[in-house]
Amino acid sequence: MVKGKNVQHWVNGVKVLEYTRGSDEFMAGIAKSKFSKVEPVFGTVEKGRIQLQDHHGPVAFKNLKIRVI
Structure with missing residues (x-):
């Protein structure tokens, strides 16, 4: 969750x-x-693409939801 420069x-x-x-x-x-x-x-750009990453192992992403709160 992002509100201004604060991120959780x-x-x-x-x-x-x-x-x-x-x-x-x-x-x-x-x-x-x-x-x-x-x-x-x-980490300094306020708008743009979302980055998904792994840590050198199997990874799967399913049903990701991005919404304005």
């Missing part, structure tokens, strides 16, 4: 992650990540 990640009704885009902590995390080399604007 929920999985099956449980909040698993919360951060503020553009914060010092957020930008430091991106700088240390693999995404800093692949996508220079990663």
